[in-house]
Every structure is written in structure tokens, then in C-alpha cells.
Amino acid sequence: MGKTADLTVVQKTIIDTLHKKGKPQTFIAKEAGCSQSAVSKHVNRKLSGRKKCGRKRCTTNRENRSLMRIVKQNPFKNLSELHKEWTEAGVKASRTTTHRRVKEFGYSCHIPLVKPLLNHRQRQRRLTWAKEKKNWTVAQWSFQMRASFVFHLEMKKGWRKGGEVHIPSCLKSNVKFPQSVMIWGAMSSAGVGPLCFLKTKVTAPVYQEILEHFVLPSADQLFEDADLIFQQDLAPAHTAKSTKSWLNDHGVGVLDWPANSPDLNPIENLWGIVKRKMRNKRPKNADEVKANVKETWASIPPQQCHKLITSMPRLIEAVIKAKGTPTKHWVHVQ
Template structure:
């Protein structure tokens, strides 16, 4: 494609000398259009540093095209919905009567400390659930790492063959990653396998791949054939506390009866609280290690998960268990809201 400025013939080869009037005009015109400086340098026939210096001098001596009040109105738009893209922000801002380019909109947002990120995914908590988490955390506030090391944390997790796109990005400042307005609600993905696993401080137990929906009878079979062997392997004859979430199959009367018969103490954690279960982080580690792997079918997916799970060292499990004291403090500080773990 021939540049609209190509006929001017002011290309300077090699080291850039002082910019000509025509080059300055080219730079000014393209900068107002929001073109990147690399593109501007090529069109003007000068170095990137020459463009950068000219733009900086131009900005330092030029009156801002928006007022402080207009700038604040843009930030209000950002805060109202953190998931709007730049074009939507620019459209809403200019529809309010502000005369600014799309590039100016981007600069103003960045000036206030916002940058665009892929949002973290956290469960949506209501007020009652936050209060339950806060009460639970206060009850465990004085627990030591030794006490947490006696817990056998368990959970199910879904592993996907297709990873899909990551959806819209979110505008946030540093330290706002876990702010409720910046979080994305978790969703379920197709083409996947469900697994059950358990871990204490000593390492991981055997994985169970689930073929059917987890009903109470199915869950009790998992406990019989996977949880008990894991406990025998990892705790030997020492006492332990089994920790599970509040899924219907876990809290069914028949499951409670099964646990009572087998003499296993159970420590239920609050609902919608994956951040209070270290095994969730372990699932995350496995999934990150799978990013460069693309299994073609369910059998390959299971083999990959099992292979990576077996490489988790006991030191990694112990490190996650020791984080429980920090998690408890964080929940109390956040008054029951989601925390960074």
C-alpha cells in the first residue's frame, strides 16, 4: 500500500537529522489519528526516537483537550462497568459532549492508573455466604500449620479438551485484581472429564476419574476406593480430618452415615469457597502445566492429567497447606469477601 505521504519524498536514511517542517506535519497528523509511533516513524522517514521526542515536546507545550471534570466523568464511566472495551468507553464519553479522540480516551484511562487485563474468575457470593465465611475464618483464626497439616483436603475438578477464548477484558488498577467489580463469574466448559483428588501436607493421593454424575452412592464409592487408601498412604496410623465442600452428594444423610461408620472426622468449609481449599491451587498448577498440551480425546486428556498430577512434589503440597493461616487472616480482613488465593 502506498503511503498518503509517500509523494512528499522526505525520507531520511540512516541517522536522523533535525526534523523538517513536512516531517513534523506528518508526525502531528498521524499522532492525532492515534497511529503508533513505529508506524509514524516509517511514514515520516525518521527514527522512532525522533518521533517520540517531537510528540513529547508537542504534548508538553500543548493545552489539554479535556478538562479535569471531563476526565473524572470518564473514570466514572469506567467504574460503572469495568468490562467495557475502549471503543465503548470512547463512544459513551464523546456522547456526553466531550471532544476527544479514541487515543486520548486511552491515554486518560491510563493516566488514572487503569490498564486492561484478563479478569480473574471467582464465585459470586451473597451477603449470607460472606458472613458464613467470616464466622468460619474467625473460628479457625488460632489454628496452627500443624493443625492444618492433619487435614485431608478433597475436591472435584473439570479438565477440558478445548480451552476456548478468555472473554472480555477488564479495566482495573494495581491491587484491584480481586475486587468484586473486576471479577468474572466462573462458567462450565464442554468436552471435558471430571476428576476427584485429595491432598494433605504430605503429598497427593490417587486420582479418580468420574464417569457419571456424582450422586451420594457414587461419592461413597469414591470415599471407599480412593479417599481411604489416600489416607492410609499419607497419614498411616495418624488421625486426620477429612475436608470436603457442601455439594449435595457430600452432605447427603447416607454420606454422613458412611463417614460416621468409618470414624472419619469431617470439617466442612463454607459454601462457594474454593479459595479456602488449597487443592484448588493444585488443580490450577496442573492446568497451567497443560497449556502447551492439546489432547485429542478423553483418554489422552486423562493420561495427561494423571501424568502431571504424579509430578506434584510433597513440598508443593506442604507450601499450600501452610498458606491456610494467611487465607484465614485474609478472609477476616476482607469481611468474608473473596480473597486472592
């Protein structure tokens, strides 16, 4: 950022404000996120009173402020929608100009983090659960199998500034029961188990079929003769009386679990890793999607799973520190 022209409106404002306060240029450069030479050129240009070269801007400061209000009020609108609303207010500007102004405000477009909605009672239960597990060792966490479904949903991008990734207005709240379930998978510190692709709604009988044909073989593969402790969320199919009876009859112990807490299940982060590895793939149909998922899932080494399991004590500390609210450690998969 050596040139003054590279400075955003926000950076110029920071430089002008700190310069008036008599702050040194090295300090100003650090706060504005630019080079010292850029600060020097901007300050010297203002002192010399030299007019800025180039074509006159086609939008006024008042019109620019109106666009900033639109972005703040509608952070999940795409660029075309922002441009339409801005021009409908009487502003004559191209789509390119709209994009340029939004970037000058310091905004960039990102897929928002998705965090679960938690009421006070759920936060308290998460906090209590975390305190009960505070002294658990990595070894205790290792003798467990984690399982979850991953859902295929469309996620719209949203506008935010640097450092705003976790503020409430830049987050999306996930729904607990999306319309279509695609994949079920399980993992432990010893590695991943087989995948199950589903097209039907997950009822208690369907879930018990998954347990029969996937959980038990996975337990034999990953744990051999060791006792299995199973970790699952509190979906209705999981907590149904018939499912509880099935688990009890087959000697599968289930870890007690606070509601709406995917950030405490390491497999959620594993799904995030799978998605990142598949980011550059372009499957043409459902069969290719399944083949890509299977290939990527099979390529995950046991060391990666063990690393996720060893993070559990740190996650427990994060929940306690956050007083039961969602932590920053969860990678939600869409």
C-alpha cells in the same frame, strides 16, 4: 518508554496534569509509569508548540470517548464485538485502529478472576469459622486431607486496566454446580493422592464410591496410622445423610466448613498450579488430556503441598481482615 510516541493517552494526561501543578519530572515519571526523559520530551514538545508529525488520526476525541464507554459497559466483549458496536455507531475505523485505541486507554485483555457469590449470612459464617480457627497451628492443619472436583469450563477474556484485577466489574461470578464434572483429586501436606476421572453426574452413591476406592487408599498412603480429618465442600452429594453415615461408619472425621468457600481449600490452588504447568500442552483428544493431567499431577512434589498447607494461618487472617468476603489468595481453575 523513552519516546513521546510510546506514551499512552492516559500517561500524557497524567503528565500534563501534574506538570500544571508544578510537580518535578521525577515524580511525574513515577506516577505516569514512564521514564523521566519521556516526560521531558512530552513537556518540551508542548511548550515549543511544535505540531505532531505523522498522519492525522482517523477518529476524533469524541469518537474515542464513545469507544471507552463501550469498553466500560461491556468489559467481556472480544475485540471483534467492540469493533462492530463502535463502527455501527457511525465511526469509520479498522479493527486494528479499534485495538490501538483500546490500548491507548490503558486497557489490556485478561482472563478475569472468578470469585464465589456470597450473601450476608455466608460472609458471617465464614468470618465466624475463621475466628474459631485463628489459633490453629500448621501442625493441626497438616493432619487433614483436602479434596475437590475440578470443572472444565470455557472462560471468556475481559478488558481491564492495570490494578483493576479485583474490582467487581472485572470479576466473573462462578456457578456452584457446573454441568460436567471431570476430575476428582485429593492432597495433604504429605503429597497428592490418586485422581478419579468422571463422566457421570456426582450423586451421593457415586461420591461414596469415590470415597471407597480413592479416599481410603489415599488416607492409608498419606497418613498411615494417623487419624484422618477430611475436608470437602458442602455439595449435596457430600452432605447427604447416606454420605454422612458412610463417613461415620468408616471413622472419617470431617472438618466443619462454611458454604461457598473454595478460597479456604488449598487444593484449589493446587489445581491452579496443575493448569499453569499444562498451559503449553496441546492434547488432541480426551485421552491425551487425561494422560497430561495424570503426568502433571504425579510430578507435584510433597514440598509443594506442604507449602500450601502452611499458608492456612495466613488465609485465615485474610478472611478475618476481609470480614468474610472472598480473599485474594484463591486461584480458581476453569
